[in-house]
Amino acid sequence: MPGLFKIMQTLILLGLVIAKCTWTSEAHKYKKCFSTEKLEHRALKILQRNRYQTDVHIDETQYHKLGMKKTCPTVLRSQSVDYNNRSVSPWRYSIDSVEGRFPEKIVVAECLCEGCLIIKGPGHHGAQHHAYNSVPIEQTQMVLMKTVCLNNPEKYSLTSHFVKVPIACTCVRSRI
Numbered sequence: 001m002p003g004l005f006k007i008m009q010t011l012i013l014l015g016l017v018i019a020k021c022t023w024t025s026e027a028h029k030y031k032k033c034f035s036t037e038k039l040e041h042r043a044l045k046i047l048q049r050n051r052y053q054t055d056v057h058i059d060e061t062q063y064h065k066l067g068m069k070k071t072c073p074t075v076l077r078s079q080s081v082d083y084n085n086r087s088v089s090p091w092r093y094s095i096d097s098v099e100g101r102f103p104e105k106i107v108v109a110e111c112l113c114e115g116c117l118i119i120k121g122p123g124h125h126g127a128q129h130h131a132y133n134s135v136p137i138e139q140t141q142m143v144l145m146k147t148v149c150l151n152n153p154e155k156y157s158l159t160s161h162f163v164k165v166p167i168a169c170t171c172v173r174s175r176i
Contacts, residue, residue, distance in 0.1 A: 033155035043102035072113035089134035091169040100146040109166040116171035136166035
């Protein structure tokens with residue numbers, strides 16, 4: 001049994017080391033400094049290495065501005081191919097743009113209703129019920145932030161951060 005205790009102790013220690021590495025990677029600073037010209041290339045390389053799409057072109061004419069007035073629809077567009085228009089918790093897509101962040105623009109979902117649209121039957125309009133809540137579904141995404149190098153203010157380094165990005169909305173029961 002002493003050998004089994006030693007194995008368990010080693011496994012626990014290994015688990016703690018892995019957990020520590022995961023926690024410290026929350027905001028990893030890439031120590032190397034880059035010129036403005038090389039910074040974007042380096043950021044794209046880091047994002048690709050971490051399996052994030054980097055070749056996505058965002059057509060801003062297809063999206064709303066973040067923070068614009070939202071209106072909850074009273075009719076669901078059941079013939080639409082888009083989930084966000086057929087959902088009882090409808091949402092729209094907006095662009096979150098932050099200068100100095102890679103990627104600079106991220107498409108985010110904004111819930112259009114506080115409650116959920118409940119339809120009483122075919123041909124009826126939906127009514128927003130507050131016994132249910134529309135809540136965003138979030139996905140964690142790594143972003144890189146540009147920071148000025150302390151030893152050379154004409155160059156920049158990159159710091160990774162993990163942000164929660166709303167990607168859709170769903171309907172849940174209200175907390176009582």
